Amino acid sequence: MLHDEQQALVVDPGDANTVLDALQRCHVQLGAILVTHHHADHTGGVDALRRATGAKVFGPAREAIPEPVNRLMDGDQMQTLGLTFQVIDVPGHTAGHIAYYCADMDGAPLLFCGDTLFSGGCGRLFEGTPAQMLASLSRLANLPDATRVCCAHEYTMSNLKFACAVDPANEALASYTSAAQTLRENQQPTLPSSILLERQINPFLRTRQPAVIQAAQSFDPSAQDEVSIFAALRQWKNQFR
Numbered sequence: 001m002l003h004d005e006q007q008a009l010v011v012d013p014g015d016a017n018t019v020l021d022a023l024q025r026c027h028v029q030l031g032a033i034l035v036t037h038h039h040a041d042h043t044g045g046v047d048a049l050r051r052a053t054g055a056k057v058f059g060p061a062r063e064a065i066p067e068p069v070n071r072l073m074d075g076d077q078m079q080t081l082g083l084t085f086q087v088i089d090v091p092g093h094t095a096g097h098i099a100y101y102c103a104d105m106d107g108a109p110l111l112f113c114g115d116t117l118f119s120g121g122c123g124r125l126f127e128g129t130p131a132q133m134l135a136s137l138s139r140l141a142n143l144p145d146a147t148r149v150c151c152a153h154e155y156t157m158s159n160l161k162f163a164c165a166v167d168p169a170n171e172a173l174a175s176y177t178s179a180a181q182t183l184r185e186n187q188q189p190t191l192p193s194s195i196l197l198e199r200q201i202n203p204f205l206r207t208r209q210p211a212v213i214q215a216a217q218s219f220d221p222s223a224q225d226e227v228s229i230f231a232a233l234r235q236w237k238n239q240f241r
Contacts, residue, residue, distance in 0.1 A: 002081065002105075007031040009080050010055075011100070011112045012152050016045030020052060032080040035059035035069070036114025037097040042152065062096035072098060090116040090140065092133025093123035101143065109147040111195070113140060118151045119180075119193040121159030122204040124238065130231035134207065141205045145196035156180050156190040159202075162240045166203040166215045166233065173201040203233055 001010045001022055009032040013019045023030055030053040033046055037060060046057055047066045059065040061073040072078060074089035078100075085100040093115045100112040115123035116133075117140050125133055140149075160177045167173055176197065180190045199205050206212045207229045216223050220232035 001026075003028045004081050007081055009034060010049070011150070012036055012042035012114060013045035013049055014041040014043070016048035016052070019045055019049055023053075029053065030055040032078075033057045034078075034085075034100055034112060035065050036099060036112065036116075036152070037094040038063040038065055039094065039115070042114065060096040060098045063094060074098075085112075088139060090114075090136035092116060092125055092128035092136045095127040097128075097136075099140065101147070109144050110150065110192075111140065111143060111147050112150050114152050116140065116151075117149060117198065117202075117204075118153060118159055119149065119156040119190055119198065120163045120176075120202050121155060121237065122202075122234070125234060130234060131227045133234070134227055134230045137204055141195065141199055143195050145194065145199075147195040148192040149194060149198060150192045154189055154191060156193075157184055162237050163201060163203050165240070166236075167201075167206065167209075167211050169211060170201065172197075176201050204230065207233070 001008055003026055006028060008028040008030050010019050011034045033049055033055050035043055043065060049055060050057060057069045058072055058078055059069045061071040072087045074087060076087040078085050083102050083105055085102050088099045088101055090097050090099045097114060097116055099116060102110040116136055122137055160180060163173055183190050203212050207226050213229055216229045216232040219236045223229045223232040
């Protein structure tokens, strides 16, 4: 949730009651609901919130989101809370997944990326292809360094465990893992991350790095080009424990 002490927006509300409690606690009115993709843990609270607050719903043009929805696609812009968000198509996790990018929110860019990019990882490929997800992640990786990455799940520690298996000599990754562990031990979130940090530590954004290529090929020797390297990493992560 993002608010200006009067109006609020919420992203991917899987549960309405959690949001209603937060609105009451912060004494703000919900003006907009931003949806990145159709999965129930991101849309389950949309209908109840719309009925309770009258908030406008914004979502991907090509996915089944509870109507009425203001449909958005790549290059569109939407405004709320005095902020302008650019819509970026990021297929891969789902076929019509979108992200919302604000170039300036309190002095730095802000990204709501749903289940496409996580800290230290990326979403599973339920509907898209490895090539689509690689292209989507590349688009996000090209955003400004200072962009705050607001992903939809706190999966950071499990992602970093895998990242360390892929890229064990990465000093930035080791340092971040230690810092993230301390945050979680103190019941604090690791998020938001940043694009700069993710480019340094996230193996799914580092598919051109020799160490990551070598690790992917140790899992799947047939992986040769960047798409197959990415696909090998994602398959490895799927079964990693």
